[in-house]
Amino acid sequence: MIKQFNNPKFYNQTIPNEIDIPHVPVGAIIKGAAKYFGNRVAFLYRKKELTYKELYNQALRVANGLKEIGIGKGDVVAIQMLNCTQYAISYYGIVLSGATYTPINPLLPKDEFLFQLQDSGAKVLITYEQLVNVWEGVMEHSKIEKIIVTGDVEISSLEQCVDTTSYGDGVVSFNQFINNNEAREFTIDVDVVEDVVHIAYTGGTTGKPKGVMITHKNLVSNVLQSGAWSSAALPQLDDDGALTVKVVEKEVDKYLQHYPTLPGTNIRLSPAPMYHGAGTMGGLAYGVLFGATSIIFDRFIPEEFLADLERYKVTELSGAPAMFNFLLMHPNIAKHDFSSVRTINSGAAPIAMETMKLLIKYFPNAVVTEGYGLTESTASAVQSVGFYDGLRTLGTVGLPIYNTEVKLMSVDEAGKEVTEVGQRGEVCIKGPQVMKGYLNNPEVTAETLINGWLHTGDIGIFDENGFLSIVDRKKDMLIYNGYNVYPRQIEEHLYEHPAVAAAIVVGIQDVNVGEKPKAFVVLRQGVSATEEEIMSFVNDKVVHYSRIRELEFIDQLPMTAAGKISKIQLVEREKTRLNQV
Numbered sequence: 001m002i003k004q005f006n007n008p009k010f011y012n013q014t015i016p017n018e019i020d021i022p023h024v025p026v027g028a029i030i031k032g033a034a035k036y037f038g039n040r041v042a043f044l045y046r047k048k049e050l051t052y053k054e055l056y057n058q059a060l061r062v063a064n065g066l067k068e069i070g071i072g073k074g075d076v077v078a079i080q081m082l083n084c085t086q087y088a089i090s091y092y093g094i095v096l097s098g099a100t101y102t103p104i105n106p107l108l109p110k111d112e113f114l115f116q117l118q119d120s121g122a123k124v125l126i127t128y129e130q131l132v133n134v135w136e137g138v139m140e141h142s143k144i145e146k147i148i149v150t151g152d153v154e155i156s157s158l159e160q161c162v163d164t165t166s167y168g169d170g171v172v173s174f175n176q177f178i179n180n181n182e183a184r185e186f187t188i189d190v191d192v193v194e195d196v197v198h199i200a201y202t203g204g205t206t207g208k209p210k211g212v213m214i215t216h217k218n219l220v221s222n223v224l225q226s227g228a229w230s231s232a233a234l235p236q237l238d239d240d241g242a243l244t245v246k247v248v249e250k251e252v253d254k255y256l257q258h259y260p261t262l263p264g265t266n267i268r269l270s271p272a273p274m275y276h277g278a279g280t281m282g283g284l285a286y287g288v289l290f291g292a293t294s295i296i297f298d299r300f301i302p303e304e305f306l307a308d309l310e311r312y313k314v315t316e317l318s319g320a321p322a323m324f325n326f327l328l329m330h331p332n333i334a335k336h337d338f339s340s341v342r343t344i345n346s347g348a349a350p351i352a353m354e355t356m357k358l359l360i361k362y363f364p365n366a367v368v369t370e371g372y373g374l375t376e377s378t379a380s381a382v383q384s385v386g387f388y389d390g391l392r393t394l395g396t397v398g399l400p401i402y403n404t405e406v407k408l409m410s411v412d413e414a415g416k417e418v419t420e421v422g423q424r425g426e427v428c429i430k431g432p433q434v435m436k437g438y439l440n441n442p443e444v445t446a447e448t449l450i451n452g453w454l455h456t457g458d459i460g461i462f463d464e465n466g467f468l469s470i471v472d473r474k475k476d477m478l479i480y481n482g483y484n485v486y487p488r489q490i491e492e493h494l495y496e497h498p499a500v501a502a503a504i505v506v507g508i509q510d511v512n513v514g515e516k517p518k519a520f521v522v523l524r525q526g527v528s529a530t531e532e533e534i535m536s537f538v539n540d541k542v543v544h545y546s547r548i549r550e551l552e553f554i555d556q557l558p559m560t561a562a563g564k565i566s567k568i569q570l571v572e573r574e575k576t577r578l579n580q581v
Helices: 027-036 052-068 085-097 110-120 129-135 174-179 216-231 252-256 277-289 302-311 321-328 353-362 442-448 487-496 531-539 567-580
Strands: 041-045 048-051 076-080 100-103 124-128 146-150 171-173 196-204 207-215 233-237 243-247 267-269 293-296 316-319 343-346 367-372 405-409 425-430 453-462 468-473 478-480 483-485 500-510 514-523 550-553
Touching (some): 027 052, 027 085, 041 052, 048 085, 052 174, 076 085, 076 110, 076 129, 085 174, 085 277, 196 277, 267 277, 267 302, 316 321, 442 453, 478 500, 478 514, 487 500, 487 514, 514 531, 531 550
Parallel strands (some): 076 100, 076 124, 316 343, 343 367
Antiparallel strands (some): 041 048, 233 243, 478 483, 500 514
16 A cells, blocks of 8 residues: 555655554553652542552562562563552552563453463552452462452552452452562563563453463554654653653644644543453553553443533543443433543444444534554554544544555465555554464464564455445454354353354344354254253353353254355345344
8 A cells, every 4th residue: 555645634744654663571561650740640540630640659569579578570470460550560560670561351251361471470469358369369360479469448548458368378458569679660571572561361262262472562663653643742751761752843823723632631531451462462552652541440331421521521532432331322422521532542443334424413623533453563553644634534444553564465466466446455553563373383373474564354445535434354253242252162162051052153243332242052952951051051151242142953053065164154144133123
């Protein structure tokens, strides 16, 4: 694709075609935020404020505590928590220590939880006391040497500590761990190109989840690429190694004529879990780099969410299409004042054009953008144009962000690039944000990273302006509520049931959630079972978003001429059925 950098509707003409990415570790982000936005509230949780200066100091205490117990460069620390301020503190404590962070979905079943600990080789687990049924006894089955436990009692004060006396040796409360250490800066010899800062797990289509290795360079590059793209802000690194951003337009009024908010003024609201890529990159990396105030809440309740948007005068709203659908369908949405909202970012799954139109209607002052990326590209690769008078085309996810190339490769002819407008091809990405590879999986890494290009498995088309649309997926995956769901994993559990002879899982389109997993099951001859029985059997073994939502018994699975099970026939049948309802 030819980039039209000279087109003022596509690219900000004051930004160079390629931005300079400083070679710094991720810890430079929190150091910069503390220096330039120190007294600004970084996170608000349960009415408790945490400023950037407090975040940095407490993260340094965590980093020194990890150093004290022998954890540093090359070691892995896992976080198993829902959103809370302790999560943010822990994340930056790990980063500042030089260790590697791996997020664990706190709702994972115990066997999947243990697999991630074992595969990553994590030595420390930072968790929540309410999850004790999952993490208790974990030291016997992994390399975990220390468990740091927090809880509700520790939210309001550093002086209150979780009682860990009943948990045995090696378990300490989060606040006790912080209080035992100083907020002292120390230097880590980080190779930003090679050293891994994140191991984020993505589901496997043919087996266990894969650990995506993200380096310091990957993460810093991606957050700065997105910042230049969405806010016309370029990186600024001082002599102390503190990283921040400065907008290219010096006149504030002139800048705000084109862009929604200035760094250090944003108020963010997003339901994305911090353990999810959108939460880590959006709230913990991008939000901190830009000095935003992020509002954290425990549960996504649409009425409360809408009220908070108005109450806190939120300027930036981020989420998946399923969340926006819930909000837009709420009967009281028209009663709220959303005039403060300046930016709406949709990601994780394609958004329907009707949903986009409603967002524009109810949030008239906002730039509504969509983006595309995946765990293997750290987060973002393609985004809608972010300035007010830029061209945004409904149905597309936008253009490649700075320092990023995107091409389409034929799915029928190996090695052939697709160049015609509207012609389908596999989306391939090249840029400094592309992962180092998959942990402990060189074969799949070699299949996915070819000559520096990330082969995504997603199928896209370019329009006449070079705007990308995602139209299908080459790999066997569906997206439910913004989460990647891998049918193969569900099918394996279905086959474990003694009554199941054959089974297949497909994604059924649903305007509220994107795609919902539906299972088609052939029972063994002479054996009976109910739909509810089999669904419960499987759903007890998988994470909440991978649960089967519908199950149908059929006499036999449809086959292709080559003798393979044909999912497309079932998908098409379901589309016909839904159109007839």
